[in-house]
Amino acid sequence: MTDFTKTRELFHMPDGLIYLDGNSLGPLPKAAQARVARMMTEEWGERLIRGWNDCGWMAQPTRVGDRIGRLIGAPAGTVTTGDTLSIKVYQALAGALEMRPDRKVVLSDTGNFPTDLYMASGLLDTIGRGYELKLVEPEAVEDAIDDSVAVLLLTEVDYRTGRLHDMAGLTAKAHAAGALTVWDLAHSAGALPVDLAGAGADFAAGCTYKYLNGGPGAPAFIYVAPEHADAARPALSGWLGHEAPFAFDLDYRAGAKIERMRVGTPPVIALAALEAALDAWDEVDMADVRRASIALGDLFIAEVERRCPGLELGSPRDGNARGSQVSFLFDEGYAVMQALIARGVIGDFRAPKTMRFGFTPLYIGESEVLAAAEILERVIAGRLWDRPEYRTRSAVT
Amino acid sequence: MTDFTKTRELFHMPDGLIYLDGNSLGPLPKAAQARVARMMTEEWGERLIRGWNDCGWMAQPTRVGDRIGRLIGAPAGTVTTGDTLSIKVYQALAGALEMRPDRKVVLSDTGNFPTDLYMASGLLDTIGRGYELKLVEPEAVEDAIDDSVAVLLLTEVDYRTGRLHDMAGLTAKAHAAGALTVWDLAHSAGALPVDLAGAGADFAAGCTYKYLNGGPGAPAFIYVAPEHADAARPALSGWLGHEAPFAFDLDYRAGAKIERMRVGTPPVIALAALEAALDAWDEVDMADVRRASIALGDLFIAEVERRCPGLELGSPRDGNARGSQVSFLFDEGYAVMQALIARGVIGDFRAPKTMRFGFTPLYIGESEVLAAAEILERVIAGRLWDRPEYRTRSAVT
Numbered sequence: 115m116t117d118f119t120k121t122r123e124l125f126h127m128p129d130g131l132i133y134l135d136g137n138s139l140g141p142l143p144k145a146a147q148a149r150v151a152r153m154m155t156e157e158w159g160e161r162l163i164r165g166w167n168d169c170g171w172m173a174q175p176t177r178v179g180d181r182i183g184r185l186i187g188a189p190a191g192t193v194t195t196g197d198t199l200s201i202k203v204y205q206a207l208a209g210a211l212e213m214r215p216d217r218k219v220v221l222s223d224t225g226n227f228p229t230d231l232y233m234a235s236g237l238l239d240t241i242g243r244g245y246e247l248k249l250v251e252p253e254a255v256e257d258a259i260d261d262s263v264a265v266l267l268l269t270e271v272d273y274r275t276g277r278l279h280d281m282a283g284l285t286a287k288a289h290a291a292g293a294l295t296v297w298d299l300a301h302s303a304g305a306l307p308v309d310l311a312g313a314g315a316d317f318a319a320g321c322t323y324k325y326l327n328g329g330p331g332a333p334a335f336i337y338v339a340p341e342h343a344d345a346a347r348p349a350l351s352g353w354l355g356h357e358a359p360f361a362f363d364l365d366y367r368a369g370a371k372i373e374r375m376r377v378g379t380p381p382v383i384a385l386a387a388l389e390a391a392l393d394a395w396d397e398v399d400m401a402d403v404r405r406a407s408i409a410l411g412d413l414f415i416a417e418v419e420r421r422c423p424g425l426e427l428g429s430p431r432d433g434n435a436r437g438s439q440v441s442f443l444f445d446e447g448y449a450v451m452q453a454l455i456a457r458g459v460i461g462d463f464r465a466p467k468t469m470r471f472g473f474t475p476l477y478i479g480e481s482e483v484l485a486a487a488e489i490l491e492r493v494i495a496g497r498l499w500d501r502p503e504y505r506t507r508s509a510v511t
Numbered sequence: 512m513t514d515f516t517k518t519r520e521l522f523h524m525p526d527g528l529i530y531l532d533g534n535s536l537g538p539l540p541k542a543a544q545a546r547v548a549r550m551m552t553e554e555w556g557e558r559l560i561r562g563w564n565d566c567g568w569m570a571q572p573t574r575v576g577d578r579i580g581r582l583i584g585a586p587a588g589t590v591t592t593g594d595t596l597s598i599k600v601y602q603a604l605a606g607a608l609e610m611r612p613d614r615k616v617v618l619s620d621t622g623n624f625p626t627d628l629y630m631a632s633g634l635l636d637t638i639g640r641g642y643e644l645k646l647v648e649p650e651a652v653e654d655a656i657d658d659s660v661a662v663l664l665l666t667e668v669d670y671r672t673g674r675l676h677d678m679a680g681l682t683a684k685a686h687a688a689g690a691l692t693v694w695d696l697a698h699s700a701g702a703l704p705v706d707l708a709g710a711g712a713d714f715a716a717g718c719t720y721k722y723l724n725g726g727p728g729a730p731a732f733i734y735v736a737p738e739h740a741d742a743a744r745p746a747l748s749g750w751l752g753h754e755a756p757f758a759f760d761l762d763y764r765a766g767a768k769i770e771r772m773r774v775g776t777p778p779v780i781a782l783a784a785l786e787a788a789l790d791a792w793d794e795v796d797m798a799d800v801r802r803a804s805i806a807l808g809d810l811f812i813a814e815v816e817r818r819c820p821g822l823e824l825g826s827p828r829d830g831n832a833r834g835s836q837v838s839f840l841f842d843e844g845y846a847v848m849q850a851l852i853a854r855g856v857i858g859d860f861r862a863p864k865t866m867r868f869g870f871t872p873l874y875i876g877e878s879e880v881l882a883a884a885e886i887l888e889r890v891i892a893g894r895l896w897d898r899p900e901y902r903t904r905s906a907v908t
Binding site: 138146151158163204224227231243321332333334347355356365366380382384 | 523525528544547552554559560561562563595597628629632633636637638639728731748749750757759761762774778779782852857859
């Protein structure tokens with residue numbers, strides 16, 4: 115049984131803050147702070163170039179990948195880290211598309227996070243030759259899978275609503291139609307149990323700055339199913355994915371399995387932060403996290419609906435059908451969120467009217483949920499959001 | 512006049528070490544250490560998601576890009592940072608190629624750093640349609656530029672020999688033949704004066720962990736000439752290159768100018784290290800750096816040739832024809848380098864027989880050069896390299 119009073123102690127949380135935005139940026143793990151300080155002084159500072167050998171920097175991307183793999187049902191040696199989620203989606207999609215050369219359709223949905231769609235469209239424009247990015251509503255995905263589809267590109271948890279796709283079911287349907295799957299786990303990894311191998315997923319990618327608490331702009335990860343790992347061409351064929359990077363050959367020869375999905379020189383400092391952040395998961399059972407996060411989300415929904423009848427639930431009511439966040443819709447959602455933030459309740463806002471609240475049991479408990487609902491009630495009932503300063507949009511909304 | 516006794520104080524250098532490998536990984540700037548510590552505790556730790564607005568994280572990539580721009584002759588607003596050099600080369604090459612749709616040849620040379628060739632070949636395979644990556648010897652590049660060439664893809668300073676390409680001359684020749692240029696500045700930025708705008712370069716990219724001292728795996732930079740900035744399609748079209756990332760549109764619309772070359776969420780912690788590292792350049796005149804680095808390289812060549820007649824110079828003898836490094840060739844170069852490292856002289860080795868020594872006046876002076884040459888003499892004359900432990904290759908050679 116996971117002891118959430120202990121995991122809470124692993125994070126730095128500013129006094130008086132109710133942080134319900136771990137779905138956007140996880141808080142600072144104390145271990146990451148210490149690890150990065152050591153990285154700067156003892157590794158970079160003292161070992162300099164020797165750190166690549168002495169401090170294990172070169173093996174770091176896949177070593178960290180294996181630790182993430184344990185949380186997402188990926189066998190050892192099938193996950194590596196680096197770059198950004200956008201880049202890893204591009205690699206995964208390019209690899210998958212070439213394995214279905216006779217098909218020209220990438221199927222995705224309008225609930226996918228935009229960067230996945232942008233990267234896909236950039237890739238298809240680069241390839242040219244009549245490819246199509248076909249978008250349907252999330253609910254229509256299952257019926258849209260047919261034998262024209264080369265790749266099904268989906269984000270498991272909808273970033274706006276928290277709605278959860280059925281990864282195993284849709285993957286099976288895609289395979290039955292002869293298509294491959296690329297799953298984006300941005301809002302899944304660390305939020306809920308994921309079983310990539312069990313679901314038969316072909317490719318997956320995710321970010322680590324949300325529920326994995328790797329820090330702002332932390333490196334992404336990519337998964338390639340073992341049966342594809344030696345077949346997939348890494349379209350972004352950088353030197354660290356080469357079979358022998360330090361032979362400095364003029365010709366590219368893809369490295370073995372997941373190593374070929376590495377691209378350039380790894381982001382050593384950021385990976386050190388991420389590696390230390392993953393320590394928090396050592397004593398955690400993901401099934402416990404899931405149970406607790408559903409309970410926190412259910413409690414928040416009940417409290418908010420009781421206290422703020424003007425807000426509309428923007429997430430599935432059934433906890434098993436949503437990820438680890440709850441959204442409420444309100445025309446003045448942006449101003450309400452600013453008013454909440456000014457009162458120490460941090461969620462975030464997604465245009466046009468979604469207020470998102472993330473529930474991460476590693477460092478959030480019932481008392482924070484109750485306090486947040488109470489403050490939300492005061493803001494709504496007292497129209498405290500109705501001030502010019504809360505309506506002024508900032509660069510990052 | 513740059514005061515190199517002052518710049519030396521800006522770096523942490525381990526006691527007793529003679530560090531001639533800043534061309535691979537620059538040393539730790541004290542300012543970067545302090546800045547990253549603040550980033551972890553005061554920004555990530557205390558501000559959490561609010562850091563994107565409060566701490567300027569969102570504007571960081573292009574703000575840092577402008578500071579690099581000053582060192583490479585790039586006007587404000589033409590450089591941004593993020594990703595790795597491999598990724599930025601891919602973006603630059605893809606953008607350039609599409610601007611010459613009637614041509615199918617990418618011309619490069621065998622002295623280019625392999626990852627540039629690997630990324631180019633990955634891109635051409637993705638595009639398909641009969642593209643060719645044509646490689647010639649570095650000395651043959653000029654004559655190989657003809658009207659079949661779409662893009663000339665070169666690294667200004669050869670990573671093995673330090674040989675310097677004539678950026679202005681080759682760019683002019685390329686333009687006269689109707690081709691565009693992509694310059695890799697990995698061994699140029701911070702090593703010698705670069706004048707991208709003056710040379711008329713179309714695209715450029717570089718890394719920041721060498722002479723710019725940004726830390727292991729620090730983010731890369733990309734330059735797009737002002738006349739191309741609103742025309743070049745960013746093949747890696749991530750959400751932060753979108754005209755309005757936080758509108759979460761389903762369709763990609765490229766952002767203005769260099770902003771479109773941003774891809775995913777920026778690596779905030781690594782960029783903080785880099786931004787602080789760039790402080791070292793505030794009081795530095797690049798012409799002084801160049802003069803001093805040539806003098807150090809000349810001194811090293813003279814000392815080594817006098818003391819170690821068995822070594823063959825692998826770099827241009829004329830300081831104006833080489834970058835900021837000097838290479839010597841020796842069949843047992845790997846073992847010699849290990850023996851040197853064991854004696855506190857850090858250079859590096861590139862297969863099959865290149866020993867590289869980098870001279871960076873910001874923290875290296877004559878006394879280190881003389882001491883390094885003396886230790887090299889002892890290693891060679893005494894055959895101190897001839898031990899099994901120095902011949903065992905490590906992961907990163």
